[in-house]
Amino acid sequence: QVLLQDSGPGLVKPSETLSLTCTVSGAFVSSSSSYYWVWIRQPPGKGLEWIGSLHDNGGIYFDPSLKGRLTISLDTSRTQFSLKLTSVTDADTAVYYCAAYFCTTITCRLDPWGQGTLVTVSS
């Protein structure tokens, strides 16, 4: 059974870098696994927003509005993947979720999800 746990600081100052880690158990985190590794965020009181993901072809994909500020990487231990978002503003305040996009031969879905980390951007 694959489980995800996201972690990181809950408070980041404006203009600084937000860093989060997702620890995966039950599967190897690699660019050639059966899963895509995904970051999603949810601003307070709002809906879900995809922000970036790492796919099995080694490709890293970002929401265009965040491109240039966002880095997604794999840990060499193959048990974690990380997100770094630079130059944060109030608009980046959100609950950040990591998730695995799991595909069978016929369907795909985001499952499982981490528990979510609330990150507040404030001085």
Added chain:
Amino acid sequence: VLTQSPGTLSLSPGDRATLSCRASQSVSSAYFVWYQQKCGQAPRVLIYGASIRATGIPDRFSGSGSGTDFTLTVTRLEPEDFAVYYCQWYGGTPLYTFGQGTKLEMK
């Protein structure tokens, strides 16, 4: 773009709920998913492949549709079903597109 309707649905336990998700372009059912999110929790998969119930999901939940119109139906609402529901599709722009959500609230 995925557009969910209604934005809020006020019903009572025992009622039938019908939630809609409309895509701005035809989408593959294989990549169409419904999630449920309760307050303070991460979303969880209810229906994937447009109509396949995820493991452990009660049979009062069902999904249907294809192309641009998809529906999530909950027959005989239970108190624990009152939550926010999101539809999601993979393959458009952005790559993982979510609807804005339907809040199912108790009347």
